[in-house]
Amino acid sequence: MSDDGGGPLKWLEGQGLALFDLGSWVDWIGGWGVSRALFLSTLFIGEYFVLAHLIPSLPLFTFGWLIGTAPLWVPIALWYAFWIVWVWYIQSLYLSGRDPLLLEMKMPRDITKSPRAMELAFSLFSISSGETTFIHRGWKGQVRPFFSFEIASLGGQVHFYVWCWRSYKSEVEAAIYGQYPEVELFEVEDYASKFQFDPEKYQGFATEWRLETYQHDVSNGSMNVNAYQPKSYVDYELDKDPKEEFKVDPLSTVLEFIGNIEPQEQIWVQLVIRKCGKKNILFTYDEDHEWIHTVEHEVEKIRTKASVLDKSVAEEIGVDPTERQPQPRATWKQQEQMKAMQRHLGKYPFEFGGRALYFTEGHLHGPTYTGMRWLWKPMGNPHYMSHIRPRRWSCDFDYPWQDWHDIRWNNQIRRALDAYRRRLFFHSPWIIPTNILTNETLATLWHPPSRTSATPGIQRIPATKASAPSNLPT
Numbered sequence: 001m002s003d004d005g006g007g008p009l010k011w012l013e014g015q016g017l018a019l020f021d022l023g024s025w026v027d028w029i030g031g032w033g034v035s036r037a038l039f040l041s042t043l044f045i046g047e048y049f050v051l052a053h054l055i056p057s058l059p060l061f062t063f064g065w066l067i068g069t070a071p072l073w074v075p076i077a078l079w080y081a082f083w084i085v086w087v088w089y090i091q092s093l094y095l096s097g098r099d100p101l102l103l104e105m106k107m108p109r110d111i112t113k114s115p116r117a118m119e120l121a122f123s124l125f126s127i128s129s130g131e132t133t134f135i136h137r138g139w140k141g142q143v144r145p146f147f148s149f150e151i152a153s154l155g156g157q158v159h160f161y162v163w164c165w166r167s168y169k170s171e172v173e174a175a176i177y178g179q180y181p182e183v184e185l186f187e188v189e190d191y192a193s194k195f196q197f198d199p200e201k202y203q204g205f206a207t208e209w210r211l212e213t214y215q216h217d218v219s220n221g222s223m224n225v226n227a228y229q230p231k232s233y234v235d236y237e238l239d240k241d242p243k244e245e246f247k248v249d250p251l252s253t254v255l256e257f258i259g260n261i262e263p264q265e266q267i268w269v270q271l272v273i274r275k276c277g278k279k280n281i282l283f284t285y286d287e288d289h290e291w292i293h294t295v296e297h298e299v300e301k302i303r304t305k306a307s308v309l310d311k312s313v314a315e316e317i318g319v320d321p322t323e324r325q326p327q328p329r330a331t332w333k334q335q336e337q338m339k340a341m342q343r344h345l346g347k348y349p350f351e352f353g354g355r356a357l358y359f360t361e362g363h364l365h366g367p368t369y370t371g372m373r374w375l376w377k378p379m380g381n382p383h384y385m386s387h388i389r390p391r392r393w394s395c396d397f398d399y400p401w402q403d404w405h406d407i408r409w410n411n412q413i414r415r416a417l418d419a420y421r422r423r424l425f426f427h428s429p430w431i432i433p434t435n436i437l438t439n440e441t442l443a444t445l446w447h448p449p450s451r452t453s454a455t456p457g458i459q460r461i462p463a464t465k466a467s468a469p470s471n472l473p474t
Contacts (some may be wrong), residue, residue: 006077010376063169065176088428089279092142095427099166102191104159106184108461115233117179118447119347122439123447124175126275127168137281146274147172148423149446152191153258153267158457160448161188163423178194180448184461192268195359199410202359205369206393206416209354209376211435213386226291226436227298228337228386229344230379232444250378250444252453259457264361269370271446272425273350276436291349295341302338306330333384340385346468347438353425354388354445367392379444392432396406442458 003099012412029039052058088328130142137143148163162185173185197204211225233239258267276288306329331336354376358369374389380387393416394409397403424430437445449458 009087081457087138087141090139091427092141094141094143095316100163100190100423101166101169101187103162103169103172103185104188104190105159105162105448106186106461107448107458108182109451111180111182111448113179113450114238115251115447116239116241119439119443120158121179122273122350123348124171124178125273126350127171128275128277131277134281142300143427144274144277146272146423146426146447149197149271149273149442151258151269151446152254153261153263153265153457154191155263156259156261156457157459158255158259158455159191161191164189183448189320191419192417195266195417197359197413197417198404199413202361203364204360204394204410204413204417205358205364205372206413207356207373207390207395208392208432209356210234210391210433211386211437212389213382224294224298225386227295227341228381229340229441230376230386230388230437230444231381232379233447234343234438234440235340235381244311247450247452249449249452251447252455253378254375255453255455255458257375257450259455261368262290262360262365265368266357266359267368268357268420269375270355270420270423271442272355273437273442274426274428275351276351287351287436288349295345299338302334304331306334337384341347344440347440349436349438351426351434351451352437352442353432353434355393355416357413357420365448374460378446379441417451453467 029036048058056063125147128144131137132142145165145168147168148161150161150163152159152161162176176183176185200295207277211228211230213223213225213228231250233249236250238247238249258269261267276291356372356375358364358372360368373395393412396412397409419425419430421434422430425434426433449455
């Protein structure tokens with residue numbers, strides 16, 4: 001179908017809508033702020049009413065078909081519903097018995113170690129205890145521990161926090177003190193739990209982050225984005241421990257941004273992680289093994305593409321595709337992709353979920369919440385690897401007809417605040433799609449900043465701790 005005059009048909013072709021491709025139409029409608037579920041439901045109901053007009057007995061036939069096949073689908077539906085409710089109940093019961101705590105990290109004036117030290121500390125959080133057998137997972141509701149690493153700017157004062165279960169406090173202290181003996185960890189009151197959101201007093205903005213890329217279509221299976229990690233401190237050569245004046249720490253940009261807010265504003269950043277482990281409650285299906293195979297598969301695809309000359313390229317340069325083709329060399333992009341993925345194969349993979357909340361008394365400041373959405377842009381590698389992109393919550397409202405009097409907006413803020421307080425990504429009531437990051441990437445996103453980061457909002461300990469000399473007189 002074409003229209004040489006450049007009319008409506010030509011426009012439809014440009015939008016990919018000339019042929020009735022349901023997926024293209026759903027994406028196009030969704031781009032105008034209309035819910036996909038609403039569009040598909042309206043389409044189904046409309047088609048059903050058209051068929052009911054053409055077939056007068058269609059409603060009676062539908063009802064009879066449902067009753068007649070009930071012995072087949074009712075037991076399956078009841079069993080599925082029972083299992084979902086049971087897992088929700090038993091895991092909620094187990095999680096309710098955990099005693100969470102929040103540790104604040106106080107930094108000294110001088111931290112000379114690179115983020116490699118934090119990478120080693122993160123490796124100690126690769127814990128899978130509690131999920132030994134399907135009895136532990138399916139009957140007792142046990143889950144492997146998860147941890148939340150947070151950065152909160154409260155009126156411009158930047159704080160570093162670690163949230164965990166009290167039973168794992170010693171593991172957290174050992175991991176951090178083992179690499180950063182000069183820092184101090186204090187148990188503090190949970191700032192998120194004591195905050196009360198009142199739409200009459202506060203306005204809020206919430207977002208979550210996902211791994212995405214510009215260059216590949218993940219939906220068509222052309223790549224698995226979890227295999228392509230964002231930039232890490234290694235890409236900024238911080239693994240070589242340069243002198244302080246030569247360090248380029250991407251986290252410094254993040255801290256400077258969230259520390260440069262007004263006294264009535266707050267920005268909370270949350271990174272929730274757990275070890276890649278058993279994905280299924282009944283079967284021993286290890287997600288870390290799947291991730292390793294995925295990375296190896298992506299590397300092999302790049303190697304194959306780099307070793308075979310594409311047919312269209314061969315024709316363009318005048319090579320007969322039927323004859324033996326020259327073996328091209330991998331491009332710089334392909335070499336960097338393979339090198340980065342193979343380097344991360346030697347790291348510990350974690351399931352990762354990130355979110356952020358922004359509150360202010362008064363009106364939202366557009367540049368502030370826009371900057372918060374794209375907080376991790378310094379770690380972005382979107383054109384040939386991946387970047388951490390904002391999604392969900394307040395990012396879903398672009399058109400005025402999507403919300404009326406901010407009813408949905410404020411409801412989303414309350415829901416995001418509840419998920420933030422619970423530190424949940426992996427369990428009910430907040431099971432949210434996550435990605436896989438290695439401890440190298442996590443150490444780039446969260447580590448004690450050195451004095452290269454001169455953000456005024458970071459309060460540092462005046463003196464560095466040191467042990468007493470061993471030769472003191474008794």
